[in-house]
Amino acid sequence: MIHLKNLAILLLMSAVAISCTSQEEVNLYSARHYDTDLELYDNFTEETGITVNLIEGGSDELIERIDSEGLNSPADLLITVDAGRLWRAKEAGVLQPYDSEQLNEAVPQELRDRDGEWVGLSRRVRGIVYHTERVSPDELAGYWDLADDNWEGRVCIRSSNNIYNQSLVASLIETHGVADTEEWATNFVENFARDPQGGDTDQIRAVAAGVCDVAVVNHYYLARLMESEDQEDQEVANQVAMHFPSEENGGSHVNISGAGIAANAPNEANATRFLEYLVTEEAQRLYAVANNEFPIIGGMELPPVLEQFGTFESDAVNVTAYGENNPEAIRLMDRAGWR
Ligand code: FE
Numbered sequence: 001m002i003h004l005k006n007l008a009i010l011l012l013m014s015a016v017a018i019s020c021t022s023q024e025e026v027n028l029y030s031a032r033h034y035d036t037d038l039e040l041y042d043n044f045t046e047e048t049g050i051t052v053n054l055i056e057g058g059s060d061e062l063i064e065r066i067d068s069e070g071l072n073s074p075a076d077l078l079i080t081v082d083a084g085r086l087w088r089a090k091e092a093g094v095l096q097p098y099d100s101e102q103l104n105e106a107v108p109q110e111l112r113d114r115d116g117e118w119v120g121l122s123r124r125v126r127g128i129v130y131h132t133e134r135v136s137p138d139e140l141a142g143y144w145d146l147a148d149d150n151w152e153g154r155v156c157i158r159s160s161n162n163i164y165n166q167s168l169v170a171s172l173i174e175t176h177g178v179a180d181t182e183e184w185a186t187n188f189v190e191n192f193a194r195d196p197q198g199g200d201t202d203q204i205r206a207v208a209a210g211v212c213d214v215a216v217v218n219h220y221y222l223a224r225l226m227e228s229e230d231q232e233d234q235e236v237a238n239q240v241a242m243h244f245p246s247e248e249n250g251g252s253h254v255n256i257s258g259a260g261i262a263a264n265a266p267n268e269a270n271a272t273r274f275l276e277y278l279v280t281e282e283a284q285r286l287y288a289v290a291n292n293e294f295p296i297i298g299g300m301e302l303p304p305v306l307e308q309f310g311t312f313e314s315d316a317v318n319v320t321a322y323g324e325n326n327p328e329a330i331r332l333m334d335r336a337g338w339r
Pocket of ligand 1: 218
């Protein structure tokens with residue numbers, strides 16, 4: 001029979017053994033599925049010794065999962081695209097504020113949550129793609145002007161249940177108020193060349209095919225077509241160009257991909273460390289630039305395809321407003337007949 005004192009020593013020894021072999025890790029719940037992100041996780045592990053465990057899924061699915069896992073959730077970090085979705089995660093109570101001066105210094109204030117529950121990690125501009133023969137650049141101004149009679153039957157855009165469009169309208173509400181934005185939306189919808197269908201790439205293809213003359217899309221979809229080795233994509237890309245609304249015309253709508261630390265993160269310190277890593281130049285090159293997104297930090301060299309789009313002037317609306325105004329935006333688009 002083991003003496004009680006010996007048992008205590010035995011238990012102590014095994015506890016030491018467990019803590020020595022236990023691996024530092026961080027559990028990422030990610031709605032981003034890019035090969036370059038994998039390379040980034042490897043680099044982080046190499047530099048810090050922290051293993052990255054990746055759980056992929058749709059954004060709403062991951063938020064629901066963290067929520068239902070509750071206190072026992074292994075989630076450390078939620079990574080997704082669009083401030084509207086990050087706001088939903090915050091509203092669902094699955095995030096907690098991060099504590100990092102480094103993040104606050106690296107990421108401009110208008111590109112992170114007002115309460116510090118999530119932070120932008122790359123920038124994406126919702127621009128206006130136009131047919132270079134049927135549209136002259138001086139016809140183009142801002143989103144607001146796409147409601148003018150001049151654009152009747154010439155506009156392609158995806159449906160109102162898409163979060164990118166909801167965030168765009170939420171941003172317009174922030175600047176112009178509900179009543180004026182509703183009037184704008186009603187006229188804008190009247191200018192649609194067809195009932196909304198497909199994704200952003202489909203809108204660009206429709207411009208090239210002559211269905212419409214302009215399309216409102218996220219910039220990286222055009223960048224992707226321009227870089228594609230597929231001949232058909234090349235032909236589409238060759239017929240169109242990107243317009244970013246200037247400050248004078250209301251500015252460009254800038255959204256983010258971003259992340260927040262899970263409310264019950266078991267490895268909170270590692271999650272913070274991972275977020276801080278993501279805003280280093282090395283990580284930004286893989287996380288943002290390799291996917292043709294604009295880096296969240298300043299002073300970085302851009303690939304030729306983004307240089308070609310030229311600089312953009314942001315509409316300066318805080319991304320938190322995309323979430324706050326999201327329910328109103330959805331109702332407004334419905335009233336305006338935006339399907
Ligand atoms: Fe996208």
